[in-house]
Each structure stands twice: as structure tokens, then as C-alpha cells.
Amino acid sequence: MAIQARTEFAAALNQLASEKGVDVSIVIEAIEQAALAAYRKDLSLREEEIPEDFEELIAHIDPVSGEISIMRGKKNITPPGFARIAAQTARQVIMQRLHEAEKDAITEPPPEQTRDEYYHQGQRLKFYIKEIREGRRGPEVVVSRSDPGLVKGLFAMEVPEIQTGSVVVKEIAREAGSRTKIAAISTQEGVDPVGSLVGQKGVRVQAVMNELGEERIDIISYSEDPARFIASALSPAKEVVVRLQEGEDKLAKVQVPSMQLSLAIGKGGQNVRLAAKITGYKIDIEGAGEGTHEAKEVVPQAPQAAVDTSSAPTDKKTKKKGKPTEVVAEEVVKTDKTESQSEEQSDQISG
Incomplete structure (x- = not known):
């Protein structure tokens, strides 16, 4: 100072x-x-x-x-x-x-800092080590609080299933200080990747959130099926119909019920923006009338957890009939800072 x-x-x-x-x-x-x-x-x-x-x-x-x-x-x-x-x-x-x-200098350039986060002398924080480089005055350690790797590392510290390899974090999309989407997959039968990251009563994801402040965390199941993965990534929106467009542009046309449109897009477009980032697809969303949407088949979807600082009830399952190539997000599990609620059992660093 x-x-x-x-x-x-x-x-x-x-x-x-x-x-x-x-x-x-x-x-x-x-x-x-x-x-x-x-x-x-x-x-x-x-x-x-x-x-x-x-x-x-x-x-x-x-x-x-x-x-x-x-x-x-x-x-x-x-x-x-x-x-x-x-x-x-x-x-x-x-x-x-x-x-x-x-x-011994450790630097955190402005782009690696999280908005609205201020440091004071003696404060203990965890950082993601991005690189060790040779500076004008000797070696420099560049650390970050905004890199997605910080979130991945924090979960690795809290989740034994990640440490043993039975759960793998496949993708992360992050807008530091605001919201993160993290996709995980299980490599062992009987292990629920979403439930593993959330933890009993949300204790594991809560530990990560305590380190990140007020940042919201959406936990979803990873899928090799792009349409299914996109539908999961757009949670907490339900009944998401995904049509993949052929070509090299990786474009997905998405329809949701009109009542779900604002959830799918998110405040300021954040939800769809993060969904596009984590899936690698450009996503176009439009609302559909309930009559049109009811004609589509709802393909069973792995559970997701949307974690934020406000409590929200668990959404119920719905099933409808239609084309089997279309994917509709079926279940969303919401967890607040103190409790994980779900109908089914759905949570590198130095400090």
C-alpha cells in the first residue's frame, strides 16, 4: 500500500x-x-x-x-x-x-482479476497459476482469479471422485464473478457426476462458492451427443428442443416454450452465452407455442444442478412424444447456499 x-x-x-x-x-x-x-x-x-x-x-x-x-x-x-x-x-x-x-514476486494482471473483488494485506486467497515466465527482473509467477482453471481446481480439492478419476470435469465456461457452467461425466458405473460435485446438502459446491464469493455455479452432465449436451447447457430452462444444422459452422437451432424463453436466454443473454461457450456451438433460440412444443418428444435428460445464492424448488419431470432426434432438457436440480434439493440423487491451486 x-x-x-x-x-x-x-x-x-x-x-x-x-x-x-x-x-x-x-x-x-x-x-x-x-x-x-x-x-x-x-x-x-x-x-x-x-x-x-x-x-x-x-x-x-x-x-x-x-x-x-x-x-x-x-x-x-x-x-x-x-x-x-x-x-x-x-x-x-x-x-x-x-x-x-x-x-518472489507474484503478479496478477488486471485481466486475471475478478470484477468487484478487492484484496487486502493478510487476506488468504486461492489462485490459479497460469504461467511462470522470465520477466525483466527475473522469474515471475502469473496467477489468476478469473481463469476457469480456478473453478476446476477448487472442485478437485473438494470432490474425492475427481481425485480418484471416477468423475471427470470435461468443460467449463465462466464469466468470473458472475456465473460459471461446469460439465462433468462419470467414468464409473453408479457414480453420479452432478451429485458428486454438489455433495450432500450442497456442502462441496458451497465450499467452492465460499472461495469465489457470490458467483453462481451451474453443474450439468456432459454428453457426447451435441444436441443433448446443448439442452443440458441451457438449464435451468426445461423442454428444450435442439436441432443441429449441418455444416462446419456448428449451429444449433433451439426452441423452448414461451414461458421458458427468458430462462434459456438468461439475464443479458448470459445463460445462452455460457451455453454456447461450453458446447462450442452457436445457439439460436426462439420461443414456441405450448401446442407446437407438446408435439415433440422429450428425450430423458441427465440431471443438472443450478447453484446460486437464492433457494429455488426442484422442477418436476415431464415427458412428451415426437421425433427421437430432438432433445428436450427434462430435469433441473437447484441448490442454494445451504441445501441441495433433488427428486433423484443428482458437487490447482495454491492458497
Whole structure:
């Protein structure tokens, strides 16, 4: 945190911290360590004995005035003219300490930050390590709070089935700080991928949400069938009819009942936008009259969980008849911050 005082010394501290890419407190600590080293050297030059309690001595620097004091408890034992002596002998120690701090620098560029998320000193957070690169001042570790990999890693920490490989996270689409869709599949018979990520009474997904703040999480079952996967991705909308268009453009025409249209699209188009991102298809949605939609077959759909900060009831199953190539989302399981509700048993990082 920058020093707000408008003095020449404070400005110099802020500038040095900015140039080195470290916090001002690191610069102050380096100067105080250098002051103690300079005090020891001054005692040696004057052929005075190093006091037995030297390790207990404390150097203090005023971040506004720049005045340096050597303290034994509450007693000031700073020798006369020490500031000049410290300035002459401490530079090498200061630069060495700052160089060590630069080596340990971890950066989070603005694009890797989550909107409306603010950090304070001493706060414990988990980050996704995107890369370790060689910067101008040495190695840099680039971390992210907005990368989808953070969500994947958090679930891996909470879900034993992911750790054993019986559940695999296949796809993630994320708008950091707002909403995430995550698609999982089971590799072991009898293991429910959605239920595994949600956890009993939502305890697993709740742990992830606690780390991400108010970000909503939609958990769906992955399918190799694109139409079925698109229908699942558009949850919490129900009775979603998907027609895949032939060609290289990967276009899907989707019809939903008029009453479900706003759910399928989502606020500001977010739901369909994330569905397109997680499936890799361009999705065109239109509402259909209930009479038209009732003529379509409802193909059984694996359960999904839409997790947000408000409680919502579980949607009931509906089945209708029609063309077998069309897919209709059938069941949605909603889980709030405290409880997972479902008609059927449907939850890398450093911190």
C-alpha cells in the first residue's frame, strides 16, 4: 500500500516500491534490516563490542520523515550521525533484500482479476497459476482469479471422485464473478457426476462458492451427443428442443416454450452465452407455442444442478412424444447456499 504523506522521502519509497514491483512495506523492512547491519558495522569500526542482545535490537524508520532509530526495547540507542553512516553502508543490503523480494514476486494482471473483488494485506486467497515466465527482473509467477482453471481446481480439492478419476470435469465456461457452467461425466458405473460435485446438502459446491464469493455455479452432465449436451447447457430452462444444422459452422437451432424463453436466454443473454461457450456451438433460440412444443418428444435428460445464492424448488419431470432426434432438457436440480434439493440423487491451486 502506497504512503499517502506528501514528503520527499515518502515519494521516494513509493517510487522504489513501484519500480521493484513490491509493496512499500517490503522496502521499509529492507531499510530497517540494512540499518541494523550498518549499526553492527559501525560498532566494529569503532572497535566496540557487539552487545549480547544485538538480535533483540530493533531498527525503526519513520516512513514520512525517513528518520532511522535503533531501539533497545523502548530506549533509543541511536548513535550520533547514524543516518549518514547508514546511508553510506546500507545500500548494498537494501538492494539485495529488494532483489530477493523481486524474485518472489507474484503478479496478477488486471485481466486475471475478478470484477468487484478487492484484496487486502493478510487476506488468504486461492489462485490459479497460469504461467511462470522470465520477466525483466527475473522469474515471475502469473496467477489468476478469473481463469476457469480456478473453478476446476477448487472442485478437485473438494470432490474425492475427481481425485480418484471416477468423475471427470470435461468443460467449463465462466464469466468470473458472475456465473460459471461446469460439465462433468462419470467414468464409473453408479457414480453420479452432478451429485458428486454438489455433495450432500450442497456442502462441496458451497465450499467452492465460499472461495469465489457470490458467483453462481451451474453443474450439468456432459454428453457426447451435441444436441443433448446443448439442452443440458441451457438449464435451468426445461423442454428444450435442439436441432443441429449441418455444416462446419456448428449451429444449433433451439426452441423452448414461451414461458421458458427468458430462462434459456438468461439475464443479458448470459445463460445462452455460457451455453454456447461450453458446447462450442452457436445457439439460436426462439420461443414456441405450448401446442407446437407438446408435439415433440422429450428425450430423458441427465440431471443438472443450478447453484446460486437464492433457494429455488426442484422442477418436476415431464415427458412428451415426437421425433427421437430432438432433445428436450427434462430435469433441473437447484441448490442454494445451504441445501441441495433433488427428486433423484443428482458437487490447482495454491492458497
